[in-house]
Amino acid sequence: MFDQSPYRCRVEWGKRGAREAAERGDILIIVDVLSFSSTVITALNYGAIIYPYPPYLDGKNYAKKVGAEYILGRREATEMGKPTLSPVSFQKEHAKKKYVLSSLNGAFCTxxxxxxxxxxxxxxxxxxxxxxxxxxxxxxxxxxxxxxxCGEQWSDGRENEDSLRPAMEDYLGAGAILSNLEGSKSPEAEVCMAAFQNSEGKLEDWIWDCGSGRELREKGFEADVRHCCRLNVYQTVPILQKDHFVAAEGNV
Incomplete structure (x- = not known):
């Protein structure tokens, strides 16, 4: 059986990894660099309130129940001048406003x-x-x-194929976090951490030109890629409180 149990710090991929870690009672850190995690962090940095919600349920109806605005797709929201899954769409004017944010990866894992x-x-x-x-x-x-x-999802997955598409940017983000965690690390975590440490000084170039980065750039969201590849520019730490994220206090 696949197991990292002797170690305090582990790394697991995607929805399956999130579920199994939750069943173990672990503390979870969800990493979706392009862009759910980066969007939530940026939104909370500006004081917005984010409710994560899975994409297969009725997010618009849920938003009405919690008194929030349902975040639309990137293109539609951008045309209407509203915040979206694009992290750079959040600014100071969104402080204290509630938003329901769905995504195939980060929100789903959450x-x-x-x-x-x-x-x-x-x-x-x-x-x-x-x-x-x-x-x-x-x-x-x-x-x-x-x-x-979290990784990404293959858009053309076929029957009996795993839909998870490992994402380099998420692996590097996980490695950056693991590099700052205390305690024993599994071999999987050590390798992830080493990948990040080998990328320092190259993060911007690598994420800009990786598959996920090019995918976003080709859709016109170059600013998102530039924003998301910056290291340690925020101290904001979103923590789930029942059904929405709040910023963790300095002393937990």
């Missing part, structure tokens, strides 16, 4: 793994801060920590 000691959102933008918060919570709860790079 939904699956919501019943845990703590669920945090991490990316390159807040790698050091989210690791510090996880370290504090782990010290209090004695729970292990699993970092979950």
């Amino acid at each position: 939904w699956i793994a919501s019943e845990v000691p703590a669920l945090l959102i991490g990316s390159l933008l807040n790698a050091a801060s989210v690791a510090s918060t996880a370290n504090q919570i782990s010290c209090i709860t004695k729970a292990n920590i699993t970092v979950v790079p």
Whole structure:
């Protein structure tokens, strides 16, 4: 059986990894660099309130129930001048406003793994801060920590194929966070951390030109890619509180 149990810090991919980590009672750090995690971090940095919601349920109806605005697709929202899954669409004017944010990867993983000691959102933008918060919570709860790079979904998956598309940017984001976590690390976590450490100084170039980066750029969202590949520019750490994210306090 696949198992990283002897180690305090682990890394698991996607929805399956999030579910299994939640069943173990681990602290989870969800990493979806392009762009769910980066969007949530940026939105909370500006004071917005984000409700994660899976894409297969009726997000618009849910938004009405919680008194929030349902975030539209990137293209539609951009044309209407509204915030979207694009992190750079959030600004100071969105402070204290509620938004329901769905995504195939980050929001879905969050939904699956919501019943845990703590669920945090991490990316390159807040790698050091989210690791510090996880370290504090782990010290209090004695729970292990699993970092979950979400990956992407193949758009043309065929019958009996795994739909998960591992994403380089999520792996590097996970490695940046693991580099700041305290305690023993599984071999899987060590390799992930080493990948990040080998990429320092190359992050912007590599993410700009990786498959996910090119995919976004070709759709006209170059600013998102530039924004999301920056390292440790925010101290904001989103933590799930029942059904929405709040910014973790400095002392957990």
